[in-house]
Amino acid sequence: MSNIVWELDFYSRPVLDENGKKQWEVLICESPNDIERSPDTLFKYAEYCSSTSVNSLWLREAIERAIAEAGTSPKKIRFFRRQMNNMIVKACEDIGITPLPSRRTYALNQWIETRIDDVYPHEEGYDLKTAQTPSVQYPPLNPIALPDAVKGDRGDKWTLVSLPASAFDEMKEWDIAFEDSFSLSLVNTTPDTIIPGLIVYSPRATPLAAWMSGLEMGYLQLEKSARSQLRLETGLSDSWTLVNLTNKEMVKEAESFETAKEKANGVHFVAVQTEPDSESFAGFWLLKE
Template identity: 60%
Template structure:
């Protein structure tokens, strides 16, 4: 499987001589090593005049990026719902798969850097336009039950846990069947920080992890009302009921998970194992709250 890229194509807070916003395409490689450097992966940026904003220009930019990278990605993630049609068409015309996703952690970090350091130094920068830039986040849909094919039974167990950030130094060597990480550098996590997580123990661990691997996993969220649940956020706005919190102790644990997650800049993880006695992870994903 080839590398995954993340793409954004949108207006920037830089005005041209006609007071029109410049557009820009950003393409970067998804970083999956929890101890990796953000500077290691491929990056490509190009400004687009507002008069030529279309799928043809974007396709040509993607093809140029492929030429510079020396290889095509297996898929391209993008987060801007309002750009869906143009991005999907440009990618399809370039022979690529475009996937709507909030799991664009590397790209989000790069955008934050550019809004803070790069765009303000450019001629034509407009602070008002910068403040109006669209957020990554979309209101999630109401959480729904997991499909019957992967829903657990009474023998399934789960637990809220935590690991020190330093434990992820060896993540690339763990026995993980399905999963994905990202550089903890994205959130400036110190090595002694506690990273909270949620582990599911199920005899159907592998089918569950395989099904989840087909989704764009974003984050876990504790929702206290109307009934306390832990939801799994995927795609652009999908939400699944991962666990119903039916007693006070589980609610207290979920609140503790939420507090630890906030202290870890939104970083957390989801793990799936067949039992607590095995060292193999059927699934393991590093996650991060979207903006």
């Protein structure tokens, strides 16, 4: 079965047709689920759509045209635009592809920004008034506690660490049971860029990592409140309490993590191990906020 994952956006663009109506566009690109995969080699497909033709049938047929052009079909299609959920889900399911609401559309987000700067302004009918960089906001949600079945009986331990970006060149050689990554060349990093991360040590490392692998991992974020914590954001709207920060020292350490994450253009990682001396990972996910 194909392990290929695509990313999709279907929305109006700042380009008007001959009737002065906004044109819509489907953008489809391959997810770079490999630390070594060059973004330049990713499959991409773009097609404009009249505003009067916007429906799940047109979108399904566009996906089928992309499949024909690629010569292969994806197993899943990620999408970030919540307001298009019903149409995208129906189009995907009608052709047997799993739709995946996700904050992990890194290649697609970068491509959209590039088209806003370099493509749409040169199109006939470009409308400067409606041209803007898409800003997708995710409202804060109340985090959910991790399921008891994946937590250690005596509680899990954790540590915040960091690695230079160059260390990920050897990620293919690491012993990892469950993982997901992307090419760091997608983001503005150098070999010396410091990538911060969280390692969770748990006697139930494998069940925890297996459970996390079933989530569409988004990013890790500090929440400062009366009960400060590090939240794991997944899918488009789920939030989990991964680490409770029970004293000022922990909060300060988490603040340093957030600062390092910002300097790394949002790139960070979450890992799961049985113990600090372990040479293998039950799970490892490279993430970007």
